[in-house]
Amino acid sequence: MRPERQHQMWRSEAGSRLWLSGLIAAMEQAARPEIRREPVETETLARLRAHLAAPAAFRLFPVSRWRH
Secondary structure, eight states: OOHHHHHHHHHSHHHHHHHHHHHHHHHHHHHSHHHHTSOOOHHHHHHHHHHHHSOOOGGGSOOOOSOO
16 A cells, blocks of 8 residues: 555544554554564564654644544
8 A cells, every 4th residue: 555545544533443453453462472482583673673763753643632
């Protein structure tokens, strides 16, 4: 899917719910003891560190005035 299409999808309520559901499922999977015992590949850790080091894209999403 093209990035601009993804951006539009995530801005909708249904897209937000879908994204959140995927995040929860991934976190539940990662929390399983048999998964937590497995070593993480060096390449995966490097990509994660690079992603976390990148600045947040504040301009992509307008600031919500609603309290969640």
